[in-house]
Amino acid sequence: EAGVVQSPRYKIIEKKQPVAFWCNPISGHNTLYWYLQNLGQGPELLIRYENEEAVDDSQLPKDRFSAERLKGVDSTLKIQPAELGDSAVYLCASKGRDSPGELFFGEGSRLTVL
C-alpha cells in the first residue's frame, strides 16, 4: 500500500512569489491534515479536511494561504505571496475513517523563501 505522497520535496523561491504543495493521501483515508513544522518545533495544524470539507481551518492564515481538496482525495496548499517567515516544512497527513487517531504522514515539502 502506498503511503502519503507529497510534492515537491524541496522548493526555493524568492519572497512575494507564489508556491503550491500537493498531497495524495492513502487510498480510502477520508481525513486529511496539513501541518506546518518550523525547525526544532513540533508540527502545528494549518487545516483539516473531512472528505472535501474543510472542518478546521482556524489556524490557516487566510490572507495568503489557501487550500483545497477537490473530490475529497488529493489536496493542494498554496501560499501567495510567500514571505520570509513562511520558510518551513509543510507536512500532509491522512487518517482512516475507523482509526482512533493514528496519522500517516508524508515526507513533507521543505520551503525556503529568500
Place this chain on the structure above:
Amino acid sequence: SQQGEEDPQALSIQEGENATMNCSYKTSINNLQWYRQNSGRGLVHLILIRSNEREKHSGRLRVTLDTSKKSSSLLITASRAADTASYFCATSSGGSYIPTFGRGTSLIVHP
C-alpha cells in the same frame, strides 16, 4: 499552540541503554500518541494510548499514561543507533481528531 511538552529537549545515550522521554499536557484528553521523526523525514506513528489505559507495550517501547498528573512517558529499552530521531507526543481532546504536538525530544544513541 502546543498542548504537550516533552522533557528532556535532548537526550544522548549509549547503545544498549534505556531511553526515557516524558510528556506533560494541560487539558483532559481522549488519547495520547507518540511519533518518531528521523531527520528530514515525515513523522511515523509509534503507539496510541487511550485515556482509560495506563500502560501499553509495543516491541521495545513502553508507554505509560497518568491522567491525574497529565503526563505520559515513553521508554525505549535496549536502544540502538537506529533509534536516533526526534520523538513527539501528540494529544487529542474533545470530539475532534486533531492531534496537537509538543516540541519533541531529540534522542541521540551513540554506537
